[in-house]
Amino acid sequence: MNRLPASAADSPAKARLPEPCLWSARKIAAEIAAGRISAREVTAAYLARIEQIEPALGALVVSLADDASRQAAVADERQASGATLPPLHGVPVTIKECYDIAGVPTTIGLTTRVKEIATADALLVARLRAAGAIVLGKSNVPQLMIQHECDNPVYGRTSNPWNPERTPGGSTGGEGALLAAGGTALGLGSDLGGSIRIPCHFCGVHGIKPTSRRLSRRGSLRALRGMNAIQAQPGPLARSVGDLSLALRLLGEGPPHEIDPDCPPMMWREPSEVKIEKLRIAFWIDDGYFAVSPAVRRAVEESAAALEAAGCIVEAVQPREVRRAMELYFGLVSADGAADFGRWLEGGVIERRVARLVSLGGTSRWLRPISAWVMRRFGEPWLAELFSIAGPRSVDEYWQMIDETKSLRDRFLREVARFDAILCPAYALPAFPHGRGLDLMPAASYSFFINLLDVPAGVVAATRVRPGEELLPRTSSDTVEQAAHAAEEGSAGLPIGVQVVGQAWREDIVLRVMEFLETHFRSQPDYPELAPFAR
Numbered sequence: 001m002n003r004l005p006a007s008a009a010d011s012p013a014k015a016r017l018p019e020p021c022l023w024s025a026r027k028i029a030a031e032i033a034a035g036r037i038s039a040r041e042v043t044a045a046y047l048a049r050i051e052q053i054e055p056a057l058g059a060l061v062v063s064l065a066d067d068a069s070r071q072a073a074v075a076d077e078r079q080a081s082g083a084t085l086p087p088l089h090g091v092p093v094t095i096k097e098c099y100d101i102a103g104v105p106t107t108i109g110l111t112t113r114v115k116e117i118a119t120a121d122a123l124l125v126a127r128l129r130a131a132g133a134i135v136l137g138k139s140n141v142p143q144l145m146i147q148h149e150c151d152n153p154v155y156g157r158t159s160n161p162w163n164p165e166r167t168p169g170g171s172t173g174g175e176g177a178l179l180a181a182g183g184t185a186l187g188l189g190s191d192l193g194g195s196i197r198i199p200c201h202f203c204g205v206h207g208i209k210p211t212s213r214r215l216s217r218r219g220s221l222r223a224l225r226g227m228n229a230i231q232a233q234p235g236p237l238a239r240s241v242g243d244l245s246l247a248l249r250l251l252g253e254g255p256p257h258e259i260d261p262d263c264p265p266m267m268w269r270e271p272s273e274v275k276i277e278k279l280r281i282a283f284w285i286d287d288g289y290f291a292v293s294p295a296v297r298r299a300v301e302e303s304a305a306a307l308e309a310a311g312c313i314v315e316a317v318q319p320r321e322v323r324r325a326m327e328l329y330f331g332l333v334s335a336d337g338a339a340d341f342g343r344w345l346e347g348g349v350i351e352r353r354v355a356r357l358v359s360l361g362g363t364s365r366w367l368r369p370i371s372a373w374v375m376r377r378f379g380e381p382w383l384a385e386l387f388s389i390a391g392p393r394s395v396d397e398y399w400q401m402i403d404e405t406k407s408l409r410d411r412f413l414r415e416v417a418r419f420d421a422i423l424c425p426a427y428a429l430p431a432f433p434h435g436r437g438l439d440l441m442p443a444a445s446y447s448f449f450i451n452l453l454d455v456p457a458g459v460v461a462a463t464r465v466r467p468g469e470e471l472l473p474r475t476s477s478d479t480v481e482q483a484a485h486a487a488e489e490g491s492a493g494l495p496i497g498v499q500v501v502g503q504a505w506r507e508d509i510v511l512r513v514m515e516f517l518e519t520h521f522r523s524q525p526d527y528p529e530l531a532p533f534a535r
Contacts, residue, residue, distance in 0.1 A: 017530065018045035021182040024240035025091045025247070028185055029132070032079070032090040039079070039090030043072035043134050046092040050136065050183045053161070053533060059168070059177040061097060061155035062104050062138035068092070071134050086132035087250060093133040094184040096172050097141045097155075099125055100219040108221050109143030109152025112348040122219025123258060124188060124234055124251050131250045136184060139174025142437075143351040144223040144341060145190075148198050148427075148444060149437040150174055153349035157434065160202060161533030162494050166431040169199035175237050176203035180495075180531040185238070186247055190220065192232035193329070194426065194447025197499060200237060200459040202431035204495030204528025206514065207237035208244050208458035209451075211504050215251050216260035225340055229332045229402050230451055239530075241460060241515040245271050248507060266505055274512035277311030281513070282416055283423035287322040289445040292428045293488055294469035299462040299496045303423050306520045307513070317416065321408055322449050327389040328405045329448045335401070337392030338362045353438050365391055382442055382480035409453050413503075420506070421513050426459045426499040430470075432487035439483035446499065456507045459497040460514040464526045467492045495528035 020028060020042045031037045047065050054060055075090050100106050100118035107113040121129065129135065143152035150158035150173035160168040161181040168177040172189030176199030179187055189196045191209035200207040212231035222232060236247035249268050259265070283304045285297050308314040338361030345358065363371065368391055375384035393401070416422060428443040450457045470491040476482070498517060502510035521527050 017182045018049060020045040021049050022530070023185070025088065025185045025238060025243040026240070028091050029087060029089050033085050039072040039075040039134065040069070042090055043068050043092055046136060046184065053181050053183055056159075056164075057161060057177055057181055057183070057533065058156055058158040059139055059174040059181070060094065060137045060183060061140045061174065064101070064104070064135055064137045068134050068136050075132065075134065086130065087246060088128065088186075089132035091133050091185050092136050093128055093186040093188065094136050094139050094175060094178055095125055096175055096187070096189045097138045098145060098190060098221045099138075099188060101125055101135065101138060104138065106221050107154050108141055108145055108223060109154050109351070110344060110348050111153050112346075114154060120219065123216045123254070123260065125219065126258075127251055127254055128188065133186070139178055139187065141172070141174060142170045143354045144344060145171035145192075145195065146223060146341070146357060147171070147353060147437045148194065148440070149434065151434075152351055160431050161531035162204065162431065162528075164533070166433050166494070167202065167437065169202040169431065170437070171195040172207075172237065173199045176200055176205055179203065179205040179237055179239055181533045182530050186243055187237040188234065189237050190217075190232050190234045191451070192224075192230060193451050194444050196235050196237060197426045197447050197457060197459040197497075198444060200461065201426040201497035202495065204461045204464075204497070204531065205237055205239055206241050206244055206458065206460050206518065207235060208248060208507065208510065208514075209233050209235045209456065210248060210507055211456045212454040213263050214266060214505070214507070216263050218260050223341065223344060224333060227333060227336070229405060230329065231454060241511060241518045244458070244514070245511045248511070269506070269508035271508045271511040271515060274509050276307070276512065276516050279307070279420040279509065279513070280313045280315070280418060281307050281421050281423060282315055282317045282419040284317055284319060285425070287319055287424070287445055287449065289322045289326060290428045290442050292425050293430060293465070293491075295430065295463065295465040295496045296425045296428060298469070299498050300423055300425060303462065303498045303517050306517065310516065315419075319412065319449065321412065322445055325408060325449050325452050326442070326445055328401055328408065329452055330386060330390045331393065331401050332398075332405065334361045334390040335393040335398045353435075356438065360387060361390060363387075363391055379477040380479055382478055386441065405452060412453065413455075420503070420509050422501040424499050424501065426497055429484055429487040430465050430491040430494040430496060432483065436483040436486060439479050440487065442480060443484065450499070450501055455501060455504050456510050457499055457501040458510050458514050459499050460517045460521070461495060461528050462498045462517065462521045463496050463524065464528050465491045465494050465496060466526065
């Protein structure tokens with residue numbers, strides 16, 4: 001095992017990339033199967049790319065280079081023997097650090113876990129290997145996976161390859177950064193509150209959070225043990241939407257003895273069978289909770305216009321209960337008063353923003369109104385609101401929140417039942433500077449809301465911030481508004497994604513819409529291709 005620290009660098013990279021690092025996962029598998037390149041050559045190209053971008057990027061934190069080279073040699077021997085090749089034969093992949101890989105620790109950024117070595121692969125890692133994938137290593141996460149930026153006392157900080165002064169997002173930020181820099185062909189992440197979708201939006205790549213309970217979480221570490229009111233979901237990230245479709249199908253497949261009782265057996269529908277021109281599409285630009293940047297607005301509007309031009313029935317809608325949804329989301333995830341976070345962190349080094357979150361989460365309910373009043377008096381209304389709605393609850397209060405969440409979910413899904421998919425932002429802003437994730441938690445309302453609904457949602461890379469649309473007038477003294485201004489200022493050139501939301505179990509429609517939008521945006525001059533990052 002090789003732990004890699006993090007810092008940053010920025011210079012043109014695309015010309016320096018080995019050619020396989022520009023290919024989709026499907027093309028890699030096809031080129032190897034056709035004998036035009038070997039699995040060893042592809043693996044060597046990606047390992048060389050990783051050596052070039054690390055440790056400056058800080059994204060690949062556990063290197064399995066030696067094992068990957070051995071597995072690639074085995075793959076070539078298998079091909080030479082004439083054996084049937086699996087669908088991801090020879091494709092290099094990376095895995096979010098929260099998943100077990102035999103022989104290395106799973107820490108989620110906790111210093112107390114660096115010597116706890118996994119004895120077996122997580123179920124989804126095993127399925128990727130069975131499909132022929134070559135595992136290059138594990139990617140970085142924030143401590144306890146509770147922020148939208150990657151930094152922890154074990155492996156350090158991950159930078160965004162589009163601008164190293166900014167975060168790639170979180171908690172699947174290491175995967176987003178590696179894909180954007182050409183360091184992997186396919187990634188495995190997870191999403192409880194935008195943790196796949198926000199890194200995709202920040203890094204200019206694609207990803208999907210499936211319907212809750214479609215994919216197994218067996219062999220992955222969770223920070224909020226026992227909190228099942230909102231379901232974290234595994235999902236793939238890639239530079240091609242077609243790769244997402246292939247990966248999601250393979251991640252859901254397995255022999256009967258590997259079936260996870262937490263995951264109901266659901267039929268897989270191929271996205272290619274969905275006819276775009278027959279779809280009804282809803283969209284919203286602003287959720288009424290946190291205002292979006294001009295580039296985010298433009299990306300959603302252009303997506304809606306492109307789908308309408310293709311024959312879809314497109315209609316603007318407005319979600320009516322996002323503020324209450326945010327109160328329920330933060331109330332549910334903090335109902336134990338950060339007690340489980342405290343157990344995880346006991347005896348170890350605590351990242352400073354995590355320490356602040358745990359301190360705020362553990363504040364007693366009777367102190368919260370007083371503290372919130374003080375925050376408002378000092379010009380921090382956003383923090384005061386979040387502080388008021390979070391914190392420890394009784395069992396009765398927790399159950400009541402779960403019941404209200406179900407009612408809110410049912411009302412909203414009835415309102416949009418006539419639509420096949422919804423377009424909306426994934427996050428209100430482009431990638432923000434390091435250290436602003438806690439202040440900007442409200443800007444993730446567009447992802448939090450969808451997590452509360454348990455439906456599938458993906459983010460498709462769409463465009464980049466154009467000169468002149470990187471600033472909005474945010475003159476408030478509130479720390480959240482100031483952080484939003486800092487995210488917008490100087491953001492020209494940063495990637496912007498569009499979120500596509502579907503009805504439960506209809507990942508096929510989500511992926512088909514994403515594929516259509518990918519094709520549309522790739523024809524535009526400001527589509528976010530591989531990021532300009534190298535030594």
